[in-house]
Amino acid sequence: MYLVTAQQMRELDRETIERLGIPAIALMENAGRAIAEEIIALCRRRGRGSAAPASAGSYEAGGYSVVGEYSIADGHAKASGSGGVDAAWKGFMVSDDVALTLDSAAAEHWLILVGKGNNGGDGLAAARYLSEAGVAVTLVYAVPPESLTGEAALQRDAAAAMGLSAVVYGRDRLDFAECSGILDALLGTGAAGAPRGAYAELIAAANSSGKAIVSADIPSGLNADTGETHEPCIHASVTVCLAFLKRGLLQYPGAAAAGHVVVRSIGIPASLAREAGVTTYLLTPEVLRTRLDVDLSRCRSPEGHKGTYGHVLVAAGTMPMSGAGLLSARAALRSGCGLVTWALPQKLLPFVIGAAPELMLAAVGSSPDGSWEAGTAAELLKLSVERDVMAVGPGLGRFTGDNDWLRRLWEETACPLVIDADALNILAEQDYSSWNNRRQPVILTPHPGEMARLAGLSTAEVQHDRIGLALAYAQEHGVILVLKGAHTVIATPEGQAYVNTTGHPGMGTGGAGDVLTGVISGLLAQGLKAVQAAAFGVYLHGLAGERAAYRRHNPASLIAGDIIEEL
Numbered sequence: 307m308y309l310v311t312a313q314q315m316r317e318l319d320r321e322t323i324e325r326l327g328i329p330a331i332a333l334m335e336n337a338g339r340a341i342a343e344e345i346i347a348l349c350r351r352r353g354r355g356s357a358a359p360a361s362a363g364s365y366e367a368g369g370y371s372v373v374g375e376y377s378i379a380d381g382h383a384k385a386s387g388s389g390g391v392d393a394a395w396k397g398f399m400v401s402d403d404v405a406l407t408l409d410s411a412a413a414e415h416w417l418i419l420v421g422k423g424n425n426g427g428d429g430l431a432a433a434r435y436l437s438e439a440g441v442a443v444t445l446v447y448a449v450p451p452e453s454l455t456g457e458a459a460l461q462r463d464a465a466a467a468m469g470l471s472a473v474v475y476g477r478d479r480l481d482f483a484e485c486s487g488i489l490d491a492l493l494g495t496g497a498a499g500a501p502r503g504a505y506a507e508l509i510a511a512a513n514s515s516g517k518a519i520v521s522a523d524i525p526s527g528l529n530a531d532t533g534e535t536h537e538p539c540i541h542a543s544v545t546v547c548l549a550f551l552k553r554g555l556l557q558y559p560g561a562a563a564a565g566h567v568v569v570r571s572i573g574i575p576a577s578l579a580r581e582a583g584v585t586t587y588l589l590t591p592e593v594l595r596t597r598l599d600v601d602l603s604r605c606r607s608p609e610g611h612k613g614t615y616g617h618v619l620v621a622a623g624t625m626p627m628s629g630a631g632l633l634s635a636r637a638a639l640r641s642g643c644g645l646v647t648w649a650l651p652q653k654l655l656p657f658v659i660g661a662a663p664e665l666m667l668a669a670v671g672s673s674p675d676g677s678w679e680a681g682t683a684a685e686l687l688k689l690s691v692e693r694d695v696m697a698v699g700p701g702l703g704r705f706t707g708d709n710d711w712l713r714r715l716w717e718e719t720a721c722p723l724v725i726d727a728d729a730l731n732i733l734a735e736q737d738y739s740s741w742n743n744r745r746q747p748v749i750l751t752p753h754p755g756e757m758a759r760l761a762g763l764s765t766a767e768v769q770h771d772r773i774g775l776a777l778a779y780a781q782e783h784g785v786i787l788v789l790k791g792a793h794t795v796i797a798t799p800e801g802q803a804y805v806n807t808t809g810h811p812g813m814g815t816g817g818a819g820d821v822l823t824g825v826i827s828g829l830l831a832q833g834l835k836a837v838q839a840a841a842f843g844v845y846l847h848g849l850a851g852e853r854a855a856y857r858r859h860n861p862a863s864l865i866a867g868d869i870i871e872e873l
C-alpha cells in the first residue's frame with residue numbers, strides 16, 4: 307500500500323485528470339460515494355441499521371445471488387408460502403445497492419461540515435448519496451457557499467438543486483446536539499497551517515459535541531505529511547482516506563486523531579503512483595512479499611543444518627547491563643539463525659554461563675570491572691571473520707577510546723553491521739561520513755532519543771516528521787535506518803521507506819530494542835538482504851510483541867523476554 311504526501315497526491319490527481327482524461331468531478335463523485343458508504347457502514351456498526359453488511363455475493367446452483375438480507379426471489383417465495391426459493395424456479399430477481407442502503411436511515415441526521423476547497427466538494431457529493439439513502443443531512447458551510455469555485459461549486463449547485471438543507475456558519479442557527487453524526491469535509495490536503503476562523507470554531511464544536519465524526523480524506527487540522535495535529539484538530543472515529551494513504555495518518559499524533567482509517571479507491575490507478583516514483587509504503591505482508599521479495603514462510607530446508615542458517619556475533623553487555631547482551635543473543639537465535647556467539651567482557655563471563663545454553667560465549671578484554679576496552683576491537687575483528695553479521699551496542703556502556711574502537715569495526719569488518727544503543731551514541735559523536743566506505747551494509751536502530759543525537763536535533767524535532775527525517779538521514783549517510791517507536795520507520799539509502807504498524811504499546815519496556823537488534827541480526831545471518839532483514843525483523847518483532855501482550859492479564863506487565871518467546 308503506497309504512502310503519499312499532499313504534494314504527491316496533488317500530482318496524482320492532476321495526472322489522472324490531464325493524462326488519463328478522467329474528469330475531476332468524476333473523482334469527486336467517487337470520493338463522495340465512498341464517504342457515504344463508509345458513513346452508512348458506521349451507522350450499521352452502531353446498531354442503527356437492521357440490514358446486515360452486504361454478504362459476499364453467493365451464487366447458488368439456480369444462478370441467483372443473495373446480497374444483504376433480501377432478494378426479490380425470497381419475496382416471491384414468501385408470498386407463495388414456499389418458505390424459501392424453490393431451487394427449480396429461477397424467478398426474476400433484482401438486488402439493491404446494499405452499500406448505500408440503511409434501514410434505520412430515518413433515525414439519522416448528519417451534519418456535513420463543508421470547507422471551501424475540494425475536500426468540501428467531496429463532502430457535498432457524499433451528502434447527496436446519504437440523502438438518497440434516506441439519511442437527513444444539513445450542509446454547514448464554513449464560508450458563504452457563493453465563494454466556492456470549480457468542482458466544489460458544481461457540487462454546491464447539485465446539492466441545492468436536490469433541496470438539501472444548508473446553513474452558513476456564523477449566519478444561521480446551528481445545533482450539534484440535534485445530529486447523529488458529523489462529516490468533516492472542511493480541510494483536506496490543501497490545508498496550510500492551523501485551522502483559522504470559522505474552520506477552527508467548527509472543528510472545536512464538532513469535537514466537543516460528542517458525536518461520531520467521519521473525516522473526508524484526513525481529519526481537518528492534521529498535517530497530511532507529518533502527522534502533526536494543529537490546534538484544533540478533528541478527532542475522528544473514521545477517516546475515509548481517498549485514493550492513497552497519506553503519510554500523516556500513520557504518524558502520531560495524527561494516527562490517533564484519524565481513528566479507523568479506510569482507504570477507498572476513487573479511480574486514480576495505483577500504477578500512477580509507481581510511475582510517479584512514490585517509494586514509501588505501509589509495511590504489510592503484501593509489501594513484504596511483492597516489494598521486498600521476502601519469503602514470509604521462512605521455511606527450513608529439509609537438509610539444512612545449523613551452518614545453513616548463519617552465525618551472528620553479538621558484541622554487547624557489561625556487568626550492570628548484561629541482560630541486554632543476553633536478550634539480543636537469544637532473540638537472534640529465536641529469529642532462526644543457526645549459531646550465535648556473544649562476545650562479552652571477560653569479567654562478565656562466569657555470571658552468564660548457562661544463562662542461555664544455546665549461545666556460544668567469547669570473553670574479550672581483561673578489564674577488572676567488566677567494562678569494554680578499546681583493545682577489544684582486534685579481538686572482535688578476529689571473531690567477525692567467521693561470522694555472517696555483527697550486532698554491536700546493547701548494554702555496551704561507554705569506555706575510553708570507544709570512538710576509535712567503533713571506527714575500526716566500521717572500517718575493518720567484512721560482514722553487515724547492526725548498530726544499536728550505546729554504539730549509536732558513540733557514532734553520534736563523530737563525523738563518520740569521513741570513515742572508509744564499507745562494502746557490507748550498516749543498519750542503525752535508534753529510538754527517537756538516539757536519533758536526536760545522531761541527527762543533532764531535539765527528540766521533539768525527530769518526532770515531528772519521522773518518515774521525512776528517516777529518509778533524509780538514510781540517504782545522506784548511506785545506511786539503513788530503523789527509527790523505532792510507535793509505527794517504526796525503515797528507510798533505505800535508495801530513498802524507500804516502510805512504515806510498520808504491528809506492535810503494541812506494552813512493548814515500551816526495557817530490552818525490547820535489544821530483542822529487535824537480535825531479530826534483525828538473526829535474519830541477516832540467514833541470508834536476507836539488509837532492507838529485508840530490517841523490515842521483516844521489525845514486522846515480526848511487532849507481531850511477537852502483540853502476541854506477548856495479549857498473553858498477559860494486562861499488557862503493562864509485558865517484559866522484553868516475553869517477546870522473544872513469541873517469535
Ligand SMILES: NC(=O)C1=CN([C@@H]2O[C@H](COP(=O)(O)OP(=O)(O)OC[C@H]3O[C@@H](n4cnc5c(N)ncnc54)[C@H](O)[C@@H]3O)[C@@H](O)[C@H]2O)[C@H](O)CC1
Pocket residue numbers: 315319330331333334337421422423424425426427428457492493494495496497498499500501502503505522523524548549572
Ligand atoms: N480531483 C478532485 O476533485 C479530488 C479531490 N480530492 C479532495 O480534495 C482535497 C484537496 O482539496 P483542495 O481544494 O486542494 O484543498 P482543501 O479542500 O483541503 O481546502 C483548502 C482550502 O481551505 C482553505 N484553507 C487552507 N488552509 C486553511 C486553514 N489552515 N484554515 C482555514 N482555511 C484554510 C483555503 O482557502 C483552501 O482553498 C483532498 O483532501 C480530497 O478531499 C481528492 O483528493 C480526490 C480528487
Ligand SMILES: [K+]
Pocket residue numbers: 425490491492493494521522523524525526
Ligand atoms: K477533512
